[in-house]
Amino acid sequence: MIGFLIRRLLQAVVVLLLVTMITFILLRAIPGNVAVAVLGPASYRNPAVLAAFNREYGFDKPWFDQYLLWLGHLLQGNLGFSWTLDQSVSSLLGSHLPKTVWLVGVSVVLALVIAVPIGVWQAVRRNGPVDYVFTSLSFLFYAAPTFFVGTVLILVFSVKLHIFGPEGPQGGMVNDITDWKDLTLPVVTLALVTIALFSRYTRSSVMDNLAEDYVRTARAKGASGRRVLWRHVLRNSLIPIATLLGLSLPGIMAGALITESVFNYPGMGYLFFQAAQKQDYPTELGFIIVVAIATVLGSLLADIAYAVLDPRVRYTRL
């Protein structure tokens, strides 16, 4: 167990290092000259200024030195500087990340609370009408692009019915709680896709577990069907769901990016999208690193949870 933890932790560190390398390669792949991009085209006529800029930011050094320099900054929490917004990327993160965490957190919790019971219900009544209805719905919402779902929700609930706002809460975090009516549609949009995914996962996980020997044993020993389902099967079925949740984080973040741009919700995803349009690379890459770190840590936690929850799992070799 300890050996597994150490190996898994080392693996996570290696993956994170690779992420920084990939990001750095992307940073280097930017076409054109960074100095010219920042100082404007007129700076071509003034090589001394360009050279000074390159010296100041280390662009005159060999690429490996640049990588180490950049990595050193990263370790100190310095993610770079956004040229278009004239702010450090970390301060941008400080103001926008909490909003995304809130949006994603509320949506995922809501999605799980709805998806797990649906999945269990489908597995128990499989191939019945209930199963077919929810299977069709999950196919529909899996196939529907997030922005289309969001658009239709805006059309119905704010343009026609005037119940919820068409735009997510603006400003600081306080507004996210006071303007809950504006937050409703973004949360529902993101949750619908997640529900579609996780009701499928739960359904198949519960169905797999219902076929296991321990279910028959428990039934033979006189446990009621209800008890077997909720005490035995559900607990075991949720273990793979925990792992899948960790693995789904990048997908959910992509959904958040789209949702935020549909609803003008000033979270990290929306800022990333704006940065991509304005070719603000430091912001884009800074955000990528943050999301990647979150994902690596998420799957690390999920794996550890898996090992703790399921004593059958033996991690002799990964």
Added chain:
Amino acid sequence: MTSSVATQDVLPAGEPATPGLPAGKTRSMFARGLEVFLENRLAIAGLAILVLIFGFCFIGPHVYHTDQVHVNLANENLAPGTGHPLGTDVNGYDVLGRLMVGGQISLEVGLAAAVLATFLGTVWGAVAGYFGGVVDAVMMRLVDALLSIPTLFLALVVVSMFPPTETEIILVIALTSWLTTSRLIRGEALSLRVRDYVQAMRVMGGSSARAVFRHIAPNAVGTIIVNATFQVADAILLVVALSYLGLGIRPPQTDWGGMLNSGLNSIYDGYWWQIFPAGVAIILVVIAINFIGDALRDSFEVRLQRR
């Protein structure tokens, strides 16, 4: 990329090495799979939907002629009616005609990117799984690292650096979505490489390349094809998302995502015909592909067949 690829040839030509199997054996395996596949009513429905949509997109424009290049502001935002069955958009393009040409790009990009990604993922995963050890560790950690970055984010960074043409979008999507395939194939390769026939071939002096391309990849063909099918759906959704964000196909060309993007601007004017046709088309195609993928999984995976 014509309609025949997705319609007559249920099994896309993406996987590299079927010729390695004796012809007789291949046929019987596929024949059995085909039988199970044809029994699945959802799969038939999915196939029918795909045939119709391919016909609509690729044959449609030869029957229904529209100008999809020149902006005509005199015709902007016309409601559906005679002359324009689905109305016109903000630039005066006929929406029905645009649905056809936009669909061509969505489908072409989806198929091509999926085939490329499948090829890349298969080779990567088979090599990693076959060699194991350090090679496997290095190759798979790279996959882990790339997987931790959301595909959409990665694709957005790349297209924001190089404003893309259709070919470049295919490359970007393929290069960012081969990762799950490689993981699956690596798992298969890990179990296949210790099989007796692979060992025997190695003892007889066969090369590693032969093992990977003639034994491991062909035996994982079920996994590869099923995965490729879902890749098509995901690639279509990804290109649609890129276009929706305004970083995909450039005007006057468009795809279904681009149509939704421009339709969104008139969301408050009640021009529903600028939003729903493209949205419904995307949903139909993705659902159809998923039906086919599920059926293919049932026909190929023995484990599931027995249940």
